[in-house]
Amino acid sequence: MAGPVLEMRAIGKTFPGVTALSDVTLTVGQGEVHAVCGENGAGKSTLMKVLSGVHPYGSYQGDVLFEGEACRFRDIRASERSGIVIIHQELALVPYLSLAENLFLGNEHARRGIVDWRETLRHATALLRRVGLHDHPETRVADIGVGKQQLVEIAKALSKSVKLLILDEPTAALNDEDSGKLLDLILELKTQGITSIVISHKLNEIRRVADKVTILRDGRSVETLDVRAPGTTEERIIAGMVGRDLDHRFPERTPHRTARDAPPALEIRGWSVHHPIDRQRKVVDDVSVHVRRGEIVGIAGLMGAGRTELAMNVFGRSYGRYAGGTVLKDGVEIRTRTVAEAVGHGIAYVTEDRKHYGLNLIDTVHRNISLTALHKVARRGVVDEHEERRVAEGFRRTMNIKAPTVFEPAGKLSGGNQQKVVLSKWIFAGPEVLILDEPTRGIDVGAKYEIYTVIDRLAAEGKAVVFISSELPELLGMCDRIYTMAAGRLTGEVPRAEATQEVLMRLMTKDKGAPERRPADQEEVTP
Structure with missing residues (x-):
């Protein structure tokens, strides 16, 4: 393969009360599929947000070089102009707009301020076919499944002349069949010269599509492994992620x-x-x-x-x-x-969809935990905030919830820690x-x-x-x-x-x- 298309050197990023990244290095070769893995909270998504301009230049330490040039992205549009496109785990599609409208939202085919629908539908059809979708471009996003929506996001990236595609947990919400189609598409894009970074916790998928894997642990880059090397087993990757052999x-x-x-x-x-x-x-x-x-x-x-x-x-x-x-x-x-x-x-039910049914993402950890049994932390109908905090702190310790404080909004926690909050909530209900x-x-x-x-x-x-x-x-x-x-x-x-x-x-x-x-x-x- 050719030399590196991307270099991230000594990247550091802090938030109030927590260091998310510290001295992280990532090098990605031209045309390769590079996996980034680590435990929840290891800093994977934060690193990709630095790269894509979600966290703008000046808000982090270190240097980012793409195609040999220093990057100082102020926002996500700046990174997209350079050919770097990120697809987040939470898909950014408007459900009640059509596939074509979503593909070109903010980047419309227009003449003198008027959308050229004939050109829009023609380009949309071509992009959808390129990712293996044969739905009519006027179909609403709400009327297709999550697997197809993920492909629409990739088609949207292709419309922006993507050179480096970042996929954050792309198969997390997909069944095996849809996951297989998506992984095949990533390999097909590789043959077209598109470099991909895939964040995933599914080690079998990493071994299927990736050329190399960089492991993050506690906000630091631990090592980069050649996936095709004989010694790069799932057990070897897990040991790097958790810092110990998982017997x-x-x-x-x-x-x-x-x-x-x-x-x-x-x-x-x-x-x-x-x-x-x-x-x-x-x-x-x-x-x-x-x-x-x-x-x-x-x-x-x-x-x-x-x-x-x-x-x-x-x-x-x-x-x-x-x-x-x-x-x-x-x-x-x-x-x-x-x-x-x-x-x-x-009876308690821990839902499969923690973001929609399990948690109030804009409320704090301690309020989410007490929500199912407020009577246990109330006196004469009034919530005792000190008792509520004491209970939440107890669960934070026993469940090993990684959060700066129990006053942190649940939506800011990693997926694994959100799941621990959901479990804590129902365990507290007794x-x-x-x-x-x-x-x-x-x-x-x-x-x-x-x-x-x-x-x-x-x-x-x-x-x-x-x-x-x-x-x-x-x-x-x-x-x-x-x-x-x-x-x-x-x-x-x-x-x-x-x-x-x-x-x-x-x-x-x-x-x-x-x-x-x-x-x-x-x-x-x-x-």
Whole structure:
């Protein structure tokens, strides 16, 4: 490959109360795909914001050279004029405008102040085809999936004559199929001479597309590795990220004693849910599951299997239209028609979408934590701010939440630390049953291990845990039993000892017949 197209030398960046970057160096070769990885809060996104002008020249220390010239970008437009385009994890598309309008927003094809729609649609069609999209350019962004929206963002970058494309966690919200298409596109752009920097915590994806990987830890650049070299294994990259060998990606599960004759802490019988708009369509069809105290029970399934729909409808009818079924707590039928009713019965639901449903991003850490149980920090109906702060500080220590203070807005924390705040919020409510929906989505292996440890500790304390995940290895590593779903129906139940990825995948793709249950499925968890 040719010489470096980008050099970032001794980059430093501080915010009030925290040093985000310190003496970071990054060198990217012409036409290569360069990965940047590290734990949440390591400084990856901050480094890219320095490069792209989001953090303007003068607000950081060090030098940035692009194509051999010193860069002093005052804003993101200045970096785009040089051919550097960043696609943030949170997509910057306007949902109710068309694909064509989004592609050229702020860069319209106009003559004498009037948009030339014929030229706009012609160019938009060509750009969409270039990234593999065949949707009509007048289609609204709101009417296409997240995977396609990510491709629209890349098409938008191509419209700006991009030379260096920065993608921040591009596959975090995508399923396996859409992720594969996006990774293939990055490799195709490489053949066209476009250099890419990919920030990702998915090490298998890094090994698939990247030529080199630079590891950041605690705001410093640790090392740059050749991905194709024999010694660059996932374990080697993880060791660089966390500063130690991670012998086990999961805490050693200690089977917790449950009363053999006790009824399940939570039992769902014959649960069915209709789609919120199409009332003839069942998204959950006659599903029955149970979980006992001290047990972690997984629910596996492909996209559209109905896992989240089941959890949200049980938890206060938060999704879809209830179509039948009962919920029992400790053998007694209960009602969970509203979120307040569900919480009142000791049930907590940690959503898969922490930014929209899990947190108030503009409010502080301490207020987010106390939100589910304000009565615990109130006296005569008035919140005791000192008690609220004391509780939050306790969770900041025990959950290892990396924030300058508990008064930091939740939106300023990294993804992993936001997830810890969500967990803290529900743990503070004192639930007996926790439904965890993709609790480690979008966070790195180090933060995942910490969250796994918290989940295991909750089970050890006698909580009943339902663990929904798209990652089969973490279900296999954490759960005592695993249910499988496909097309809204339960297709199987497998005990830990007999569960493998192959067994689960076969059940997850099964579409007919009664659920498969292994002989051990009725046995209690005992030491």
